[in-house]
Amino acid sequence: MTAQRISRRDFLRISAAGAALSVLTGCQNPRRWVTLEPFVSPPEQQLAGVPTWYASTCRQCPAGCGIVARIMNGRAVKIEGNPAHPLNRGKLCARGQAGLQVLYNPDRLQGPVRQEGRGSRQFQPLSWDDALLSLVSKLQAAGDKVVFWLGSTISGHLYDLFQRFASAINAPDPLVFDLYTAFNGYPTLIQANQGQLPAYELGQADVVFSFGADFLGAWLSSTRYGIEFGEFRNQSLGKRGYLVQFEPRMSATGAKADRWLPLRPGAEGLVAQAIARLIADQGAGPTDRVERARALAADVDVGSIAEASGISAEELGRLAQIFAQYDRPLAIPGVPLAGKDQAAGIIAAVQVLNLIAGVAGQPGGQELPPAAPGLLLKRPAISSMERVRQVIDQMAGGQVGALVVYGANPAYELPDQAGFAGALAKVPFVVSSTPIIDETAVLADLILPDRTYLESWGYTVVTPGFGEMIVSSQQPVVGPVFDNRSLADVLLAVSREIPLAAGGLPWADEVAFLKESLGQLAGSEDPERFQADFQQHGGWWQKTAPALEAPETSPEKARPLSPINFLGDEQEYPYYLHLFMPTLLSDGRGASQPWLQGSPDTNTTISWQTWVEISPVTAKRLGVKQGDIVRVTSPAGELEAPVYLYPALRPDTIAIPLGQGHTDFGRYAQNRGSNPIHLLDVEAGGAGWVTPRVRITPTGKRAALATFENQVGVTEGFINEAFPGR
Amino acid sequence: METTHDVPIWRRPPPEDTELSHQLEHERRQHLLLDPRYPLDIDGGVLKPMYRHTWRFWLVTALLAGLVLLFGAIWTTQMILGLGITGLNRPVMWALYIVNFVYFIGIGHAGTFISAALRVLKIEWRRPISRAAETLTVFALIAAAMFPVVHVGRAWKAYWLLPIPTQREIWPSYHSPLIWDFTAIFTYLTCSILFAYIGLLPDLAMARDHTIGWRHRLYEVLALGWRGTEREWANQETALNVFSYAIIPVMFSVHTIVSWDFAMAVQPGWHSTVFGPYFVIGALFSGAGAVIMALVLIRKAMHLEYFLRDEHFDGMGKFLLLLSLTWAYFYFNDYLVPWYGQEPVEKVLHQLLATGSAAPLWFLMIFCNVVLPWTTLWSRRVRTSIPAIFTISVLIQVGMYLERYIIIPVTLGRNEFPYSWGVYLPNWPESLITVGAFALIGLLYVLFSRIFPMIPVWEVYEGQVLQGLRRIGRALVPTKAEPGD
């Protein structure tokens, strides 16, 4: 046998094979592994090397789950939940796991680029030095008229830096707005809960009334709510929680509910008030609850609410009985409420139920997080829609000299009607820091691609922490894939050049700043040691006595809610529009990641597309079939998309998922589906979205729905079945 | 002085009984074996068309060769890009390629059956058609054997199914019906070729004796030095008998095993014990039709009207009718039992065929395979009308092809989980490959017919020597000498 050189790869293969063999049999001739391919046993039984794991924090949504990344040969090959992390306890949702495709997205920018002419998509690469020079000069020119538009998934230290920078140059506080938080109603929830996001601890609840909260979908912390739901169903001594879901379209949560009640859109608050009223009137449950109910329930007419909501009065009575009887009931206000024009009132109506039940502010009920530990640790403060309107108005009025966008994509996330694009044209200088060119970056002058979160430093103060104080650590799990600079370093470098800012941001680099910020958590511990442990284990947390302060209750009775205003005339626009955030793509930031694009939506099994959900009853009336392309028109805009017949949807409602319709954002997202956000209207000066009514017009065209489930039996005819799009 | 018995058959005078001469004429017109001619004329009648290369021949050859080349090109593309260029999808992993496989294997059954079974049963009219039938068998089997290779995902690795030593150090698994298939088809194909070749030897000698040039040299080699000695004839007869008796069970086994490819699966609509005989009969049915088509075509193209007469089409027509009846019997068996069982998926399948989207295919199949043969083939006029029998044979091919199509892709589209149902419609690559496979059989047939005698001359001679007319009462009756064995 001639001697030959064996490459490292061969070596690893042989040694892996050898290992497997010695484990399996111990008596195979390893010669075959040199000259032969391994055919006799599966290569999956031979492992190449041992992985290194790094703990960090997920940035795919604002929840702040702990992750561990599996690194082999310097490559991140898998993200899993950090088992030690108290928020997600080793679990991780689909979006979190797809973070690898943020890191290894083939469309990532490899360095800073300048765009000649906004919207031209002609990007000229330039050096970091040139880019920073240009940034400094433009920021100096803008003076204090700089607006920082940030996303909610920004690291605490970066938000801190932005805030310091803004205050140093006398610019307004950074704006934190993205669709994920806005659509999920964070501002309203925070407002209704003393400035904190509440945690609904279902894990020990007997009965949960969810008013449209798709907590198993993409609402707040879906991983944690998944864990909670698992506990809710498998409680000790064989107890199994009972879930009632009120929503016009069956979400994943609705599918898991024991009772799914398809009420009319906008009637959630009314139903909550009716239940409170019925507890008071029927005297169901313990006396203290009845007393509280009598004190708090609004004077509403249950009969008319039954009519308005589509839920019969008997049904409401039964529900009131159930809610009042059991030990630990819980009411959760959800997405569709938070965006409505009377969001605060509706959330208060739901909150009344928790007050009646006596679970508000209680562990195992609706819990508020303790205040963030320390002074320097920051959590991005979600801005209200009002603030967004103000900034857009300022931009349109030429009062903004420079706009820095980071972690948000307002050009995609705001309805056309909000006028963001028009206002942006009035801003002399726009910088985006997106790693992949998105809709906002296309309207920017300069793009300084940040490192992705798996290559960067940071921390997150997790709120709500579900009864624990958690600071989750973020560290690079791989070396930077491209020569991209971290935005914090860019900010520090820029501040050194701007006299006003230089004093406020004295740190040499991001890591130094981070260490200083975290230093106060160390307490008596050696700061270096603390820092190492913080990074190694994925953060710092401690069980605290939860904040027991119950939310304020108004002594006087809650006021009856007036009906929701819908945009559009009932005759002209006969259907309610129900937008929802799909579990995978969420607010559209998932669209650049093929794992999220290509995995089927659970209820429709559609991937890669936007679809319009129509009840089969309505479809029959309209004469449309599965796959027919319809035009959905609202007073604010219109879109065309294929129909999916969705049996669990009110006949008077049309449902459309968010997430697609990107004009940019990489090859996987681009020119795919439509963005239904443009059907909405932003209420001038108000708190949120105005929900429109829509009308449906068949276009006569058909499209092939990319369902994973087969569609035989839905379409008819042999050709149709084989080629649903023709 | 020559006695009557000394006169060669081709010079034997008509019976002196003039009153029966019209009867004699009639019988001669009817039966090839009663119509002896001068052997050189017969030899010439077989050999001459082989030289005839009209523009039509070249056109057909070029067209077929073009389609075969297209086959190759598409197959190459498919190997490079992947099977995704076809219309296959997840539940329907087997489709047109396997349909072709089953169909062509089926075609490959009739040749041997006619040749071997009719030989064993001593049915005399088979003599001139056996060669054309055997040839069809061989070429259909070659086309069929190709399809599993075209079908697999990594065709360049198809040799892994062979029991040969490779670097993988692992041999095929005989648990798999596909390996049974491979073994059976290998046996059937090689033995069919050998069977046809043994029967061809005397005719190759005949051709050797009547040709010059390259053909002569070719036949010289292929005839292996055949002189027609007693020993050669005796050994050939034994060998032919061994083959005839052995190849019939092999033939039955081949299509039974092909049916087991399906019946062994848990797929509803496939898991049936009647599939073996049902497939065998279906194979014979489509094969007999294909043989009729081949006979019509070579008769026309090569002017073999002397050899191929009404009696042959009449006989084949009766055979076809019999097979249609049997096929219907088995099909009914295969339909009734699941229908009675009301098993949910089977019910779905029946609904799909009877009233669903596959109904057009199903009713066309029933028409072609049952209604058409039953209403027409009882009539001798239809059976002996060349255009009529040809049309019926073509439609039976359509019907049997549809039957396989329904069994494979249509049935595969339904299973226990409606979530994973699916519908298959052929895409152009596999459709063209299918056309190419038909063209391949055609091309091989055309080329073969120009190189090898398509009529087994020695068998015809033998039949003419052994057959005669005997007067019984007032009629002349064909009789056959049955020398002791």
Place this chain on the structure above:
Amino acid sequence: MAEVQILGLFHEATPTADTIGILRQLGVPDEKITVMSGIPYRPEMLGRPRPRRRVALISLIGAGLGLLTGLFLTFGIFLLYPLEQGGQPITPIPPTLIILFETIMLGTMWAAFFGLLGENRFPVFKSQLYDPRITEGHIGVLAEVEAALADQVESILKDNGAHHLRRETSSPRRTDVRLTAFWATVAGAVVLLGAVTLLIAYDVLKIRFPTNMAEQDSTAYLQGPRRSAPAEAIPIQGPVLIDGQPASEPVPASAESVQRGKELFSITCAVCHGPAGDGNSPLSGFFTPRPVDLTSTPIQDLTDSEIYLVITQGRGGMPNMAENLGPAERWDVINYVRTLAK
């Protein structure tokens, strides 16, 4: 004494039979007479003895050979690769029967064919006394007689209606060049086909396709550039060592550590350095230079840190094992290697 072959052609069977009778009376033995015809006449028709028929017997032998082949293919493979499939027994009988049936039939028929060739001494390429008219329906009688009888035989044939007569003096046997060429061609083709099949089967002739999924994206990086670990980041396993520096916290050589080291050694190191660590492994012949003998004095004289560096960074032909052994595990291995000292 030279023999003469005389061939006469007849039109019909009866005169042929008569002639053969006369020849027999003349003293020409049956085996010296050969009858050739375009169709199979029965021996009785021509008054000839029945020829010996052994083809059927040969077929039977073929059937036996087929049975043996079938048994090898089925039970042989089943027992060679006792891999379980679908809960079936390792040697399932019913599928075996199918294969046995086919191989028996295959053997029968192939043997019948080759029996036919052998019994007829086929192929024959040398010139034989023959007349092409035989395939036109004439019957040829070939008599092999001594030269003295030749004329007499010829006249008998003529008198009985033989219309064509040919006469040839038997020549001594010569080697038949064409026959040799034929068999050489056949053998060559078989050998070539077999060789090409085996060359492809053993991947000596590689078909350029993504053949075995061995060269592929998921492991290709093992040859590609090694990406650097993120600076200052700390893995869950604890802080890693900085390249080039000895470890600060070696694992003490406890019995547990040595035991762990032994296991790790057998998984990671023994492939090359041999189970005993003496550099003798089945693979060592593949390497230039051969893997070193870890029990030797020069190796055992190295300091722990030096060995640690070799494991971490590799040296010469040895790749770095940082991907295979964690920091603590390297110390376990070093502790084990120390126990190997002679």
Place this chain on the structure above:
Amino acid sequence: MPELPERKWTMVVNLDTCTGCNACVVACHAENNVPIVSEEEVVRGRAMHWIRIERYWEGEWPDVKARYIPVMCQQCERAPCEPVCPVYATLHSQRENLNLQVYNRCVGTRYCQNNDPYKVRFFNFFDPNFEGLLKEQLNPDVTVRSAGVMEKCTFCVQRIRRSEEQALVADRPLRDGEVVPACVQACPTSALVFGDLKDPESEATRLVRGNQRKFRLLEELGAEPQVYYLQSGHSAVNE
């Protein structure tokens, strides 16, 4: 070398808590290098997901219910897909009681898919396309399957192997819960439980043993699938 004990790896799927969140699906894609197919290919019925959540609608409006059933390879003890493979590409591992798929032996006859009542085998109609940097995410423990090869869920056999080797090195028995396939690892509601049925103390055994809610898919076919499902339970609430 110590002999490894025989195992009976089992997945228990609690349908009561499966929320259809797709975390398992993406985890599986990441762990096993399962390619994502394009929209056109999805339309043509070639989507590839080793684990899928089948959603069945029940009832008519307004009493509609949706049921989620995660379906992955059921690792049958008498798998119908195995014996039909002519090249031993799919076979049974006696020791682990797994239905193995050896990709580099597969020639792509696709017979196993026909004979698979659960339709959980996926065929590579084209070569998988990991564009640009996406190649870096590939798990080196798992072969990337080329065009023409059948693939399916393996219960993450590479993770089983890794845990076994770790336990072997540490010279201790494998602990319950130490081996977790990627889907089980990810599942937020812990609807998926993985374990060894031969271990009487394992979580899986505890869930399966005597559980009135347990059932297996198409049990009547006799394939003895090794994935147990637990039906939805009922709350003690008076409706």
